[in-house]
Amino acid sequence: MFQDAELAAQVAHADFDQPNIARMYDYHLGGSANFAIDRTTAEQALRVAPTERDYCWANRAFLGRAVRILVTDHGIDQFLDLGSGVPTVGNVHEIAHQHNPATRVAYVDWEAIACHHARHLLGAEEQRVTVTEADVGDPETVLNAAGVAGLLDFTRPIAVLAFGILDILPTTDGAGLVARYRDACVPGSALAVSNNAQLTRTDQEVAGLRSLLVDTSTPNLHMRTPEEVAALLPGYTLLDPGVVPAALWRPDQPVTDHEAQRGNVYGAVGILP
Ligand SMILES: C[S@@+](CC[C@H](N)C(=O)[O-])C[C@H]1O[C@@H](n2cnc3c(N)ncnc32)[C@H](O)[C@@H]1O
Numbered sequence: 001m002f003q004d005a006e007l008a009a010q011v012a013h014a015d016f017d018q019p020n021i022a023r024m025y026d027y028h029l030g031g032s033a034n035f036a037i038d039r040t041t042a043e044q045a046l047r048v049a050p051t052e053r054d055y056c057w058a059n060r061a062f063l064g065r066a067v068r069i070l071v072t073d074h075g076i077d078q079f080l081d082l083g084s085g086v087p088t089v090g091n092v093h094e095i096a097h098q099h100n101p102a103t104r105v106a107y108v109d110w111e112a113i114a115c116h117h118a119r120h121l122l123g124a125e126e127q128r129v130t131v132t133e134a135d136v137g138d139p140e141t142v143l144n145a146a147g148v149a150g151l152l153d154f155t156r157p158i159a160v161l162a163f164g165i166l167d168i169l170p171t172t173d174g175a176g177l178v179a180r181y182r183d184a185c186v187p188g189s190a191l192a193v194s195n196n197a198q199l200t201r202t203d204q205e206v207a208g209l210r211s212l213l214v215d216t217s218t219p220n221l222h223m224r225t226p227e228e229v230a231a232l233l234p235g236y237t238l239l240d241p242g243v244v245p246a247a248l249w250r251p252d253q254p255v256t257d258h259e260a261q262r263g264n265v266y267g268a269v270g271i272l273p
Contacts, residue, residue, distance in 0.1 A: 004035050014112040021168060021218045022111035026086040028056040033086045033117045041212055048208030049201055051262045058263025059194050062246035063163045064090040066192040066269050069239075069250060070159045071099040074271065076190055078158040079105045080148060080181070082136040083165030086114045087121045092161065093129045101128075106148045108132045111217075137169050139180040157188035157272075164265075166232060167196040168218040174232045182235055185272060192269040193232050194246050195224045199261040229266045236270025243268040 019041035023034035027042045034042075045052045070076040077100050081092050084107035096103035107118055110133060118131040130147030142148055152158055160181045166174035178191060198206055206223065213219050224232075226243040241249065245260040246267035 011112045011116045014116075015217060019212075019216050020111055020113070021213070021216055022085050022109065022114045024216075025056055025164070026088060026114075028053045029060060029088045031086055031088050033113050041215070045209060045212055048212065049205040051200060051205075051264055052209075054259075054262040055196070055264050058245075058247045058260075059164050059265050059267075060088070060090060062194055062249050062265070062267045063092070063161070063192075064095050065250055065252065066267070067092050067095045067159075067161070068099060070190050070192070070269070071096050071103060074157075074188075074190065076157055076159045077103045078152045078156065079103065079161060080142075080152060080158055081105060081107045081161040081163075082142070082181070083162070083168075084109045084114070084118070084131075085164075086111075087118045091121075093122075093125065097128075103128065104151050105129045106132065106151050108134055108136055108142055108145075108148065110135050136165060137171060137177065139177065139184075143181070143184050154184055155186060157190070158185050159190035159192060160185065161192050162232075163192065163194045164196075166193065167222045167224065168213075168220050170220055172222055174222070175234055178232060179234065182272065187272050189272045190269060191233055191236050191272070192267075193229060194265050194267045195229050195232070196221060197225070197229075197245070197264050197266045198223045199245060199264045201264050224266065226266055229268055233268060233270040235272060237273050239269045239271060 019037050023038035024042040027034040093105040115133040130151045132145045132147035134142050229243045246265045247255045247260040247263050249267045
């Protein structure tokens with residue numbers, strides 16, 4: 001368990017005085033890479049939108065299933081994880097390595113604590129896993145970064161992961177952004193996406209969440225409909241069951257519609273023909 005001062009001392013350039021989405025998400029998932037200001041804001045988020053923690057768990061569980069199925073059913077052994085977050089339960093490389101230990105994973109996030117924590121955790125993994133501190137809204141920089149270009153072989157299929165990121169970037173042109181990553185990928189590559197949605201959230205809850213995010217480094221929250229999520233994957237063939245509440249994307253155990261809706265997140269996975 002990190003103490004705030006210990007964590008702060010390790011990463012001099014973290015934004016200690018501003019709540020941060022990576023660390024709030026970590027707090028909701030039970031992690032310890034967060035500061036008092038993140039915990040306070042995350043608790044406020046739960047008060048304005050009581051399903052916030054359901055969102056985090058549904059999103060994270062969908063990520064785990066998508067990675068496993070891309071490795072086992074589609075033979076993917078390279079991942080580019082955009083906005084990868086603080087390492088937490090069910091990391092991409094851990095899930096992938098259970099099924100193919102040779103899988104390479106390039107994590108990209110711009111949050112200092114998330115990247116520090118990931119590097120700390122990975123230690124000797126650097127032959128197979130890298131952490132790049134960069135803005136995913138700048139694909140050229142990301143694709144040319146040593147941790148990405150030096151690790152992934154773009155002449156072979158790569159899965160681009162965009163979980164919980166396209167909805168918080170400043171641009172509303174998520175499709176245009178992911179297309180720039182898609183254009184670097186060969187046929188057989190994949191794109192997996194999750195996006196915040198308004199399934200059980202009321203307008204008042206969404207407004208409350210937006211007003212809390214204004215104080216963070218990611219003040220945007222773009223809710224998307226299933227049609228708008230499908231539009232994020234142009235050129236890809238969607239895997240069954242298409243765009244669905246994330247908990248209903250190939251669940252490992254039965255999920256009720258109500259449980260799935262409480263996640264307030266859509267998910268989809270596509271393959272580049
Ligand atoms: C809600 S978390 C999602 C984490 C993880 N992808 C998951 O779904 O479990 C969003 C992450 O995106 C990162 N992020 C937000 N804007 C970013 C940007 N412009 N460039 C890189 N990372 C960004 C945040 O720091 C945070 O770690």
